[in-house]
Amino acid sequence: MAEQGGGMSGLGCLGCSLRQRNEWCVLSEEETRILSRNLKKRQYRAGETIFSAGEPSHGIYCVVSGAVAIRKGDGEGNAVLLRLAYPGDTLGYRGLLLGENRRYSAEALGPSKLCFVDQTVTRLLLDRNSALGRQFLRRIAADMDEAHDHLVRNATLSNRGKFVYLLLALMNRHGRTASDGSRFMELPLSRRDLASMIGARHETLSRIIGRLEEDGLARFSGRTVHVIQPHSLFREIRPPTLLD
Amino acid sequence: MAEQGGGMSGLGCLGCSLRQRNEWCVLSEEETRILSRNLKKRQYRAGETIFSAGEPSHGIYCVVSGAVAIRKGDGEGNAVLLRLAYPGDTLGYRGLLLGENRRYSAEALGPSKLCFVDQTVTRLLLDRNSALGRQFLRRIAADMDEAHDHLVRNATLSNRGKFVYLLLALMNRHGRTASDGSRFMELPLSRRDLASMIGARHETLSRIIGRLEEDGLARFSGRTVHVIQPHSLFREIRPPTLLD
DNA sequence: CTCAAAATTTGACCATCGTCAATTAACCCG
DNA sequence: CGGGTTAATTGACGATGGTCAAATTTTGAG
Incomplete structure (x- = not known):
């Protein structure tokens, strides 16, 4: 059975220090418990693939520790490292929203822990707590800004x-x-x-x-x-x- | 008084052909009427500025006709044309979500019509109809994909x-x-x-x-x-x- | 510890790009 | 329509970046 929660043993997500800083912070104590019970936490070795471009999305990942490389190819062998993700970052929400296959790959750079939250759980929580949706909107909007800044720097x-x-x-x-x-x-x-x-x-x-x-x-x-x-x-x- | 709606006179947004193709399509007939009554439609001349980087966001814009250039500077005079927006596209949602000032400028490339929807109205509708929030999430996620593809092309x-x-x-x-x-x-x-x-x-x-x-x-x-x-x-x- | 594979560095060379400057073409206001 | 301003093109030249190839270092498996 996969370990649950992000921090000290029995507390699950409630004890996860990251919760203060990411979208899940708006969940109530009970909702957080639902999250705790339904996520799978897993340790990745350095270089291990978390998910790959092209495969179906079954849920989102939350970086707990370590660092994750987001890679995207152009369909011709050339792969670009788009950005790095760190503890507190959420990966793969695009599949959740658009229901499409993953458009990029994620790979652990060093030993890293990630929590996986299945689509059904995320959707359940999104329905229960409308503030969660707003949090995701903020997250994506911020990511968008970052991507735009990146584009401007590249052009400049x-x-x-x-x-x-x-x-x-x-x-x-x-x-x-x-x-x-x-x-x-x-x-x-x-x-x-x-x-x-x-x-x-x-x-x-x-x-x-x-x-x-x-x-x-x-x-x-x-x-x-x-x-x-x-x-x-x-x-x-x-x-x-x-x-x- | 500003004209209302996107299409034939009295119909307001209900008659706007764009509504089928953008996030507002999930609104009920009554909600659409609310939208109709509270938006300001305006014609812009070629080259006219719609909004500028740095100024506060009061709402979002919906392109009805024409084409709009999205420009972003790097703080040193260099400005980059990030992308073009076309009828059906929604501009400036970032300010709505994060409450920040505009991070880029929008300028009409040719004679263009845009509808402006005030923050308060958007928020009202977002509260009334949770599907609207989901639509915005989809929109941003798609924009995000586009930005990532852009980054990969630039690097490649x-x-x-x-x-x-x-x-x-x-x-x-x-x-x-x-x-x-x-x-x-x-x-x-x-x-x-x-x-x-x-x-x-x-x-x-x-x-x-x-x-x-x-x-x-x-x-x-x-x-x-x-x-x-x-x-x-x-x-x-x-x-x-x-x-x- | 050893060896092979992979990563990194370096060199040579050419193509591309940016800069400065000068010219030519297009545009707008009156 | 004219005149002045902006946009676009062209040339020259140096700087930067890509490609190919070879040498060197690092890494990881055994």
Whole structure:
């Protein structure tokens, strides 16, 4: 039998700290118990596939811990890493709403826990609690904004700019600040995946990384990155157009 | 007093042919009347701004006729044309859901009619008819898919490829087929806007267009485009990887 | 620990793209 | 219709990015 809930043993979702921060927060205590009883929590190994593009949607996933890569192909072998999902994020709501097959794949980047909520349960809860629907609307609207911002950056920035932006974004999630103000992190992605996130070849990314090191903006060693002066990176993508 | 409804005089929204095809189709006759009484229909001239990024959202817009450009800036003067909206499309729902200011601008490309529905009315209807919320969810989910596809294309295709794709998409909306199978259309956009849609400079677009003409794939004259063999254009973006 | 496979880096080379500048064409207001 | 402004094209050139190939490093299975 699958473990239930997100946190301490018997409490189920009620004890899940994530509940405060995602759409399920509007559920009553009883509704939360329904959710608890009907979800399947599962641990994924690094690299394991959670679901794949093209297969039917049976429900949604909620990231509990770890990080998940959202990949989408163009039908010709080329696959792009669209975004990363983190604890509190909900995946695969599109199938729930449109009843279509999955349009992208989800893969655990490292060891990750996800909760699966079947369609029937979600629909039941959506019917019982209209606020839940509103929460989903907000979630999607926010995702939409993010996608639009992404589109604008892609149209505006050079590959180097896009990568710098990506680095800063990853740093926000994965970085730690040292006592001297410099920041460092362990990259959750291979170079190939980093390259696919900015729509460039991995060879190109290698060179971009090389140039960033030459320019003294960052130091790369395997998956470890040190950014000495985060400010300098910011300047890269926010050029001194007007006085800032 | 603003005109009401979308079609023949007294019928209001009930007579609006668009209603069949957008989210409002789930409203009852009485709810539709409420909608009719509370919307403001307005004609916009070519180039006229419907709303601008940064200003507060007071409601949503429904495109009745014409075409609308959705523009989004990156905060540094660079503005990108994200997409075009056509009759039946709903604009600006994000503000309704998140209560935030507009994140993009909307501008009439040619003479266009739009209906404005105030927040309070939309919320009233959303409360009365829960199916309406579901419709909005579907709408946004579909928009989301489109945005993701856009992201994948941007990461995958060259500028030429992106432009060919754009041409074919515009052809679907604006094109007519001649007796010999060739297609032609009047472009709804300036070269600059076309360029910004594919994230390229207008000089680059000029050269892409030049090369497409050299290659005999299309003929451009002002805003008129002739595509002799639509198949050849398709081949551009769907290379003969495997046997098709 | 060892070895093979996969990932990453590097080089060479060419195509594409952006920038600056100059020209030409199209458009709008009066 | 004219004049001025904006849009579009073209050229030159440097910068960036993609492709192919080879070398090097890292990773993972056994």
